[in-house]
Amino acid sequence: MTLLPVDQALERILDGVKALPGESVRIEDAGGRVLANPLSAMRTQPPFHASAMDGYAVRAEDVQTPRGLRLRVIGESAAGNRFHGVVGIGEAVRIFTGAPVPEGADTILIQENATSLDDGFIEATSSVAIGRHIRKAGLDFHDGDVVLEQGRLLGPAGIGLAAAAGHAHLSVTERPLVAIIATGDELVRPGETCGPDQIVASNGFAIGALAKNDGARVLDLGIVNDNSAAISAAVRKAADAGAHVLVTLGGASVGARDLVRQALLEAGMSLDFWKIAMRPGKPLMFGRLGEMRVLGLPGNPVSSLVCAQLFLRPLVARLGQRNHTPDLRAAVLATPLRENDERRDYIRASVAAGPEGLIATPFPLQDSSMLTTLAAANALIVREPGAPAAEPGSRCRVLMLG
Structure with a gap:
């Protein structure tokens, strides 16, 4: 089976995605929201000399x-x-x-x-x-002037300008609702007692935090056991809540207990793809269930977060009418890297300023279960499929995370 390239996967995830409609909110509640329409002044400022x-x-x-x-x-x-x-x-x-x-x-x-x-x-x-x-009267703006453009992320200055222009309510883009389902008999919530064969669930909290940072609302549907009926019930809850995006965590691979993909198909999901040419994160699934887009992320914590960085963030941004431009920069390697295989590699690294530019130091251990290295990383070194071995001083691309 030929694996889908990363760039094509992103194109298919974003295909047809449009910004959500506007809603009216009080100006005191509009901070951090995105203007759904251009904002015109309702008065002249100052109104006199x-x-x-x-x-x-x-x-x-x-x-x-x-x-x-x-x-x-x-x-x-x-x-x-x-x-x-x-x-x-x-x-x-x-x-x-x-x-x-x-x-x-x-x-x-x-x-x-x-x-x-x-x-x-x-x-x-x-x-x-x-x-x-x-x-002079009108030094700042005149009645009817467009003072804020559509798509503006409203910070303190924008809120102050909107208020000065006479607006008590603002039309802002609806915030996307992201529903999250974590699956696995091995998972318990933080603070609960772990059995001898269990681990603490972390992915849902990390993915929820990432989505909120990009302006989304999050519906945490909790941990669902490896049971088809339970998974189907959780999917129905997401659909009934009007979620724009459903994120499932784990259970989408090919094992006998990986039941998420089948439960979604039985619920009527149109599957687009479920494997991509990247590391970490090969078992990524994407499909549509009615108007809801479904993103099945891998269960390994690093794989899950890297995939969310590459695919969930642009999707949430497009729905919320926010700009999302990956921060890709040129750097040089501090240590050697071996040749790459057929998948695009995203390597956790520490990037610092050097005398002639950025220097990227990859962490020696890249196991996809290790959150310590991802928390310590401020960038991912991006290596294309088939990239040859690279020596220290070789140029590379880095995706900044901070």
Whole structure:
């Protein structure tokens, strides 16, 4: 059986995937969400000519004498409480940062350049050009301007801009729902007592954390024993919950107790592929069950997480209208690597900056059960099928993980 290349597997997983529809949420709940539509301003900011400094609103032609010019103070303009009169010849209005500039004034004499006199006058100690220290109406944006583009991931600045533009609710892309089923009689949850032949389940928590980091909601359907009826019941729960993606962990290989693939087929899944040319992660399964996409990840922890990095992350990102570009970089090897076989290899490594670029040091042990090396790795060395043996100093590609 010819194994499916990694790039073709990803193409088939993403084929036909479109971003989920938008939903309206309160602006205080929109942080970390993705805008479903372009966002236009509902107001002009600032809505009036505003002072950028504390001082006096004056006519520029009245303060061209370097020293000794006296101006009569006729009122005050504060933020939220403007001066309603008109500034005439030889007059000034006390003004504070953010306050509307009164009619008749065309510049701001900052308070450091004005001396207050006892008789209601000030003395200007410096000349000021027209428009100095005035923020013109619409300096930031105008009513109707597109201030945030569709697909924008909303961080603090984006949320602040949306609020300033007058929006109390935002249309954001629905978050994908990823249902996770871990299978195996040997598995127990963290904190539970392990039998002599059991291990603690870790994959579901790791995959759930990865999916959440990419904006997904996660439905943890727990550990399902190696029982066809139990697996089928868990699959139905995922479908009934409206999961966009079902991730199964383990049980998709060819052993007598690997029951997941058959249970999914009996549930009506259209199987696309179930083996790919990569290491770790050869027994990867993909299919469709109605509108739900099914990704069967290997049971070995490292295989599961590497496959999730390569296939689940782009799928969740596409559904959630997020950008996902693998961080591939050039590096040189610190230690030798043997020739590769017909599968693309993803080798856990530590990558650090060297005098002439990145240096990749592969870990000596690459067993797919070893989470310690994956947790210590900040990159995967990517080796193509049939790559010849490589000596230290040879160039390589690395997929950064952090």
